[in-house]
Amino acid sequence: MRLKDKVAVVTGAASGIGRATAVLFAQEGARVLAVDLKPFEIEGVSGIETLDHDVSAPDAPEAVIGGAIKRFGQLDILMNNAGVSLGAPIEEFPDEYWDRTMAVNVTAHFKLAKAAIPHLKKSSAGRIINVASVMAEGTDYGLAAYCAAKAGVAGLTRNLALELGRYGITANYILPGAIQTGMTVNFDDPKIADIWARKSPLKRLGQPIDIARGALFLASDEGGFVTGHGLNLDGGLMLRV
Numbered sequence: 001m002r003l004k005d006k007v008a009v010v011t012g013a014a015s016g017i018g019r020a021t022a023v024l025f026a027q028e029g030a031r032v033l034a035v036d037l038k039p040f041e042i043e044g045v046s047g048i049e050t051l052d053h054d055v056s057a058p059d060a061p062e063a064v065i066g067g068a069i070k071r072f073g074q075l076d077i078l079m080n081n082a083g084v085s086l087g088a089p090i091e092e093f094p095d096e097y098w099d100r101t102m103a104v105n106v107t108a109h110f111k112l113a114k115a116a117i118p119h120l121k122k123s124s125a126g127r128i129i130n131v132a133s134v135m136a137e138g139t140d141y142g143l144a145a146y147c148a149a150k151a152g153v154a155g156l157t158r159n160l161a162l163e164l165g166r167y168g169i170t171a172n173y174i175l176p177g178a179i180q181t182g183m184t185v186n187f188d189d190p191k192i193a194d195i196w197a198r199k200s201p202l203k204r205l206g207q208p209i210d211i212a213r214g215a216l217f218l219a220s221d222e223g224g225f226v227t228g229h230g231l232n233l234d235g236g237l238m239l240r241v
């Protein structure tokens, strides 16, 4: 029960990494507001309430952060995880892909974090956990906006850590590697899955629970002296150049 008496918001929680994290946080005693675009349910675990909301909508800070306060009366942990991956070759890259990627993958992180600050200041151990990607540091074909947004998450998080440390709030970001989720449906093709699995020294794809466990460390008392850190959870994917 490492998150007993804590309240967490997890975005992008209908699927993949967000869902696994919402479940793990609740199993560790937190009350969780799980947020995603469309109505969804997470069954079999107590302590989770769901909210369907677009994190990039203008009213998202009020709906999401205000919604958590209305339901639970406090906020201790914000996990900005919702993300999209819209790819195209750079010469044809649609402006709409750029705008949507920035809005969901980095601007929403900023706006929700800003709205959360007054509540995290009241917590005995406020936590911001932003989900970036190994693509914050590397790149791949077609991922101009995704890489720019994820690098932005890293920079934003370092600043949050610097400015909020005086309130006992930590801010860290996670760099997942190749994780089997709704975003990586191409891993359903065994050949593609195998290519990505082989790139990692551990010779397997990551699972959502691998990321959720890292998030739990950052959210819990054990992670209390870690701030401004980018935590690679990639099975060693980024070791080789």
Ligand SMILES: NC(=O)c1ccc[n+]([C@@H]2O[C@H](COP(=O)([O-])OP(=O)(O)OC[C@H]3O[C@@H](n4cnc5c(N)ncnc54)[C@H](O)[C@@H]3O)[C@@H](O)[C@H]2O)c1
Residues within 6 Å of the ligand: 011, 012, 013, 014, 015, 016, 017, 018, 035, 036, 037, 038, 053, 054, 055, 056, 081, 082, 083, 084, 104, 131, 132, 133, 134, 175, 176, 177, 178, 179, 180, 181, 182, 183, 184
């Ligand atoms: N899967 C990977 O290999 C991988 C690698 C690195 C980083 N990531 C990051 O991990 C995070 C979670 O992705 P995932 O892999 O679990 O994918 P996923 O598609 O399974 O889950 C992402 C969830 O975010 C939700 N979402 C998207 N836009 C939203 C919005 N505007 N408002 C609210 N919810 C929204 C989706 O509906 C979905 O349920 C993302 O930020 C992604 O960039 C994933």
